[in-house]
Amino acid sequence: MHDTDITVPLLAITDLHLSIAGREVLRGIDLTIDAGETHVLLGPNGSGKTTLFNTLVGLPGYEVTQGSVAFKGENLLALTIDERARLGVGVAFQRPPAVRGVRLRQVMEVAAGGALEAGTLDAIAGELAVAPMLERDVNLGFSGGEAKRSEMAQLLAQQPELALFDEPESGVDLDNIAVVGGAIAHLLKGDRASERPRAGLIITHTGHILQYVNADVGHVLFDGRLACEGNPLDLIDDIVSHGYEGCVECAACRQ
Amino acid sequence: MPTVDEILLTDEQRARLAEIEEAAQAAADKPAALGPDVDVARFRTVSERDRVASLASIERQIRETALMSGFVSDESERSASYFQLDRTPIYERVSEAFGGQVEVMSTADALARYPDEMLAKWWWRAVDPAKDKYTALVALHQTEGYFIRVKAGAKVEKPIQACLFVSESDVSQNVHNIIVLEEGAEANVITGCNIATDVHQGLHAGISEFYVGAGASLTFTMVHNWAEEFSVRPRTGVIIEDDATYINNYVLLKPVKSIQAFPVARCEGARSRAVFNSIVYGLADSHIDLGSETQLIGEGSRSEAVARVVSTDRSAVYSRGRLIARTDECTAHLDCRGIVQSAESTQWAIPDLASEGAPGAELSHEAAISPIAEEEVYYLMSRGVPHDEAVSMITRGFLDLEIPGLPLALRRQIDAAIAATAEHAM
Numbered sequence: 001m002h003d004t005d006i007t008v009p010l011l012a013i014t015d016l017h018l019s020i021a022g023r024e025v026l027r028g029i030d031l032t033i034d035a036g037e038t039h040v041l042l043g044p045n046g047s048g049k050t051t052l053f054n055t056l057v058g059l060p061g062y063e064v065t066q067g068s069v070a071f072k073g074e075n076l077l078a079l080t081i082d083e084r085a086r087l088g089v090g091v092a093f094q095r096p097p098a099v100r101g102v103r104l105r106q107v108m109e110v111a112a113g114g115a116l117e118a119g120t121l122d123a124i125a126g127e128l129a130v131a132p133m134l135e136r137d138v139n140l141g142f143s144g145g146e147a148k149r150s151e152m153a154q155l156l157a158q159q160p161e162l163a164l165f166d167e168p169e170s171g172v173d174l175d176n177i178a179v180v181g182g183a184i185a186h187l188l189k190g191d192r193a194s195e196r197p198r199a200g201l202i203i204t205h206t207g208h209i210l211q212y213v214n215a216d217v218g219h220v221l222f223d224g225r226l227a228c229e230g231n232p233l234d235l236i237d238d239i240v241s242h243g244y245e246g247c248v249e250c251a252a253c254r255q
Numbered sequence: 256m257p258t259v260d261e262i263l264l265t266d267e268q269r270a271r272l273a274e275i276e277e278a279a280q281a282a283a284d285k286p287a288a289l290g291p292d293v294d295v296a297r298f299r300t301v302s303e304r305d306r307v308a309s310l311a312s313i314e315r316q317i318r319e320t321a322l323m324s325g326f327v328s329d330e331s332e333r334s335a336s337y338f339q340l341d342r343t344p345i346y347e348r349v350s351e352a353f354g355g356q357v358e359v360m361s362t363a364d365a366l367a368r369y370p371d372e373m374l375a376k377w378w379w380r381a382v383d384p385a386k387d388k389y390t391a392l393v394a395l396h397q398t399e400g401y402f403i404r405v406k407a408g409a410k411v412e413k414p415i416q417a418c419l420f421v422s423e424s425d426v427s428q429n430v431h432n433i434i435v436l437e438e439g440a441e442a443n444v445i446t447g448c449n450i451a452t453d454v455h456q457g458l459h460a461g462i463s464e465f466y467v468g469a470g471a472s473l474t475f476t477m478v479h480n481w482a483e484e485f486s487v488r489p490r491t492g493v494i495i496e497d498d499a500t501y502i503n504n505y506v507l508l509k510p511v512k513s514i515q516a517f518p519v520a521r522c523e524g525a526r527s528r529a530v531f532n533s534i535v536y537g538l539a540d541s542h543i544d545l546g547s548e549t550q551l552i553g554e555g556s557r558s559e560a561v562a563r564v565v566s567t568d569r570s571a572v573y574s575r576g577r578l579i580a581r582t583d584e585c586t587a588h589l590d591c592r593g594i595v596q597s598a599e600s601t602q603w604a605i606p607d608l609a610s611e612g613a614p615g616a617e618l619s620h621e622a623a624i625s626p627i628a629e630e631e632v633y634y635l636m637s638r639g640v641p642h643d644e645a646v647s648m649i650t651r652g653f654l655d656l657e658i659p660g661l662p663l664a665l666r667r668q669i670d671a672a673i674a675a676t677a678e679h680a681m
């Protein structure tokens with residue numbers, strides 16, 4: 001290997017152990033995501049999916065006791081939240097907080113790293129039907145679906161290289177799943193040949209969102225580890241028929 | 256123009272004037288219910304002769320007003336002596352600029368010209384001269400004050416700059432202002448009390464009586480800019496008739512020795528409405544005691560009071576709001592939020608609701624004093640905003656109330672001050 005730049009994965013999580021208030025929640029996670037890949041993260045309630053996301057985003061309260069996270073070859077864990085965002089990590093939160101006095105438009109502008117061209121803003125606002133929310137305080141009184149669309153609008157403005165989606169379809173009606181799913185596909189796959197494909201990690205319980213986004217690999221987080229890997233839709237079918245326990249017991253994953 | 260002493264008043268009118276004077280005399284030493292006491296004897300009323308306004312500042316004000324009101328003052332009128340003693344020409348020019356829809360004169364002139372209406376309806380009818388020593392001071396030793404009347408049905412779009420009508424370098428201003436909006440009139444009155452930089456100490460006792468006629472709408476915006484050693488004791492009463500709206504915007508972003516104000520709006524008319532917005536930044540050793548009272552008297556009357564306070568240094572800020580329902584069918588809400596930025600600063604949020612025999616009245620409040628939520632800061636950081644900038648953005652948003660009818664120049668002034676406040680928050 002001579003040219004390390006080409007071979008460095010976009011995201012490399014190695015043997016990550018993490019505790020919250022002294023309790024170990026993640027117990028050795030290994031996950032590699034390359035540019036252009038879309039991964040799905042499955043796992044029962046409380047298994048630590050959001051915890052893993054928040055650790056990648058840089059939110060405080062999580063203690064990494066072992067392992068490493070490299071993003072574009074840099075030690076992600078040593079960076080502040082905003083440095084990670086500017087380096088190319090974006091996130092759509094499951095339950096984003098309301099910020100009084102700060103409008104959605106402003107957050108989209110800062111996410112874009114400054115001015116957002118009028119055409120771009122209009123296009124995003126049209127695609128996600130957030131035009132009526134642009135001048136509202138972000139997330140203040142937003143309905144479940146509105147909050148998800150607003151998160152997506154911010155990510156489209158930010159154009160991160162790695163986008164994390166925490167249950168993008170939860171609490172969203174069928175029409176809105178199509179809108180949100182379409183936006184995720186648009187962000188990850190690009191709509192022009194010249195656009196570089198981005199990487200994504202999607203947390204989902206139902207897999208409904210996968211009707212709109214093609215995912216490459218699925219992982220099941222169970223007992224603090226990524227217990228299985230496989231075709232995301234197959235994994236979901238398996239979980240539906242056999243439950244999480246049954247799924248992680250299956251022969252394919254135990255190899 | 257003759258003074259009120261020179262014109263013929265009825266016995267009844269003379270009796271009314273005597274009654275006001277007597278009430279004021281009895282209250283001359285009566286401390287105010289709220290705020291630190293000010294020794295009014297220390298501030299002797301400045302005589303007409305001593306009242307030397309700075310020419311430069313008058314010129315500046317004229318220029319600004321000219322810009323905002325769309326008229327340009329004539330060179331020949333710009334002489335110092337011209338403005339020092341008699342403001343009549345300014346009043347005339349402003350009246351002209353508003354095409355006769357707005358009548359402006361000194362309250363003294365209004366009293367002499369319209370004694371019947373003034374005494375029967377407006378002169379000390381919304382504020383009690385015996386309320387405390389400050390109302391008494393003005394009743395007994397008024398130095399100046401303006402009378403603005405907006406004619407029935409007139410919709411005045413350009414803001415009326417009231418700061419032009421009061422000199423700024425008085426050591427003690429005992430001002431009595433009256434604004435009357437006739438039926439269906441609309442106006443936006445703005446006053447930015449700027450104290451000349453060479454004036455450091457003083458007392459401002461200002462009486463404001465506003466009468467908003469049926470279907471009329473008055474927006475009154477005050478951007479206070481006092482000197483650090485100034486004591487400020489405004490006393491305001493507003494009477495709102497059927498279907499009328501009164502909007503009060505108040506902005507205080509500079510240090511002050513002490514200010515205590517508690518304007519009272521009486522929603523007497525059916526479906527009348529009173530709105531109070533205030534943005535307060537407590538700095539240095541300022542003692543700030545502000546609030547408002549709305550009395551909901553007319554059926555279907557409504558009120559909202561929104562206050563945002565950031566306090567720092569050693570400042571003490573009281574933010575009060577009182578709603579009194581006296582009619583069955585009324586709704587009112589208080590929304591009062593504060594951020595304390597310094598360990599030496601103190602803030603009180605004091606909502607005060609009363610239903611006086613009004614079982615159907617709906618009164619509510621939200622009062623909170625809390626720091627900026629970390630969760631919100633992290634949220635903005637996750638979009639790439641550095642920590643300090645995120646704090647500053649949220650602080651700016653906190654203070655950035657929607658203030659209707661604000662001219663661009665004032666909006667910019669407020670934005671700049673808020674931006675400075677936000678810097679301070681970092």
Ligand SMILES: Nc1ncnc2c1ncn2[C@@H]1O[C@H](COP(=O)(O)OP(=O)(O)OP(=O)(O)O)[C@@H](O)[C@H]1O
Pocket residue numbers: 020021025043044045046047048049050051052061
């Ligand atoms: N701040 C915290 N303090 C204490 N425990 C926490 C905290 N945050 C998360 N946990 C615990 O860590 C575990 C993992 O939580 P996490 O939110 O990551 O689960 P999840 O996989 O996202 O679940 P869900 O599917 O329900 O969203 C849970 O037991 C949760 O209670």
Ligand SMILES: [Mg+2]
Pocket residue numbers: 049050051094166
């Ligand atoms: Mg979760």
